[in-house]
Amino acid sequence: MPLSSLMLNGRLMHMRCAAHIINLIVKDGLSVMVEGIDRVRESVMFWTATPKRHERFEKAVAQENLKYDKKIALDVKTRWNSTYLMLSTALEYIPVFDRLATREKLCAPFRPSADDWKFARQLCDRLEMFYDITELLSGTKYVTANLFFPKVCGIYLAISKWQTSNIPKVEEMSALMKEKFLKYWKDTHGLMAIATVLDPRYKLQFLNAMFEQIYGHTWFNEVKKVRDLLYDLVLEYQGSMEGVGTTDGVGTSSNNSSSSTVGSGDKSVVDIFDRYLSSQPIISTTYVCTIGFVLGRAIVAKNNRSRHYSLVAVCRDEISYFAKHCSRYLGYSCNNSCFRISF
DSSP states (O other), rough: OOGSSSSSGGGGGGOOOOOHHHHHHHHHHHTTGGGGGGGHHHHHHHTTHHHHHHHHHHHHHHHTOOOSSSSSOOTTTTOOHHHHHHHHHHGGHHHHHHHHHHHOOOGGGGOOOOOHHHOOOOHHHHHHHHHHHHHTTTTTSSSHHHHHHHHHHHHHHHHHHEEEEOOOOHHHHHHHHHHHHHHHHHHHHHHHHHHTTTTTTTHHHHHHHHHHHGGGHHHHHHHHHHHHHHHHHHOOOOOTTTTOOOOSSSSOOOOOOOOOSGGGGGGHHHHHHHHHHHSSSOOOSSEEHHHHTTTTTOOTTTOOHHHHHHHHHHHIIIIHHHHHOOOOEEEEEETTEEEEEEE
């Protein structure tokens, strides 16, 4: 198949899996952290080795007046998400492990110390963000394209913050994670950034805020690359849709949408975006919307029907977003040959 037959001559043909990239990032970072949780792992292994030991552990939980809602389970070393689940559960029963270690001589040699538990909590708190984001991006009943870019920005900001930690192992982990992150960042951020630009909650302003933090004084050039890619996409669709019948709206809707926007794992992203918006001049609340408005500028284009429908096609095919997420924002108007977004 010739490249000329593909969209933008094949520029968008190769798209890496977001969840797989996150998996690679965490694996590299976790490689220097696993030694710090050996005692916790061995303790969990001991009390889950036989049904009788597990029964003793459950009785000890009751003696500590705790609820045994989550059962302790040993992780699989090659799967970091199971390590997170093991730690998050074990940390809820620290008094139980300490109580049993004083009574059972066999597990005394690998009884976790206070520092071991502190290190386990540090690691668990960092893995939680990756776990939640992976779960979100692996969803099948809602659109995930528009969720990717804000979450990945949150990962980058978090890793950068961890590099200033006073724990040497955390600093080493952060350096490895950042190296892997930058390796794949350039291959994924273009099209996924467009998905965020097409989200009426963010538009190009979100890219301005995030890229300023990530790229520093060169952020404007990076935003321009995304903006140019979106224009190229619209022009590509415009050329392919000439002479093709169009409709005046999106005919389907869905209630299966993700309730998460920029979630709890990356609060810094929300704070940065809020600060950026508060520094911008206040504009009118209702605009006639074309590609110019999606990029953050109000441009009236009543006679530019083909470009409008090209943008709608980009949203439908590349992002599949407006029909599923924005039913409360969008009202298509065939009279004005454009659609409105009201905030």
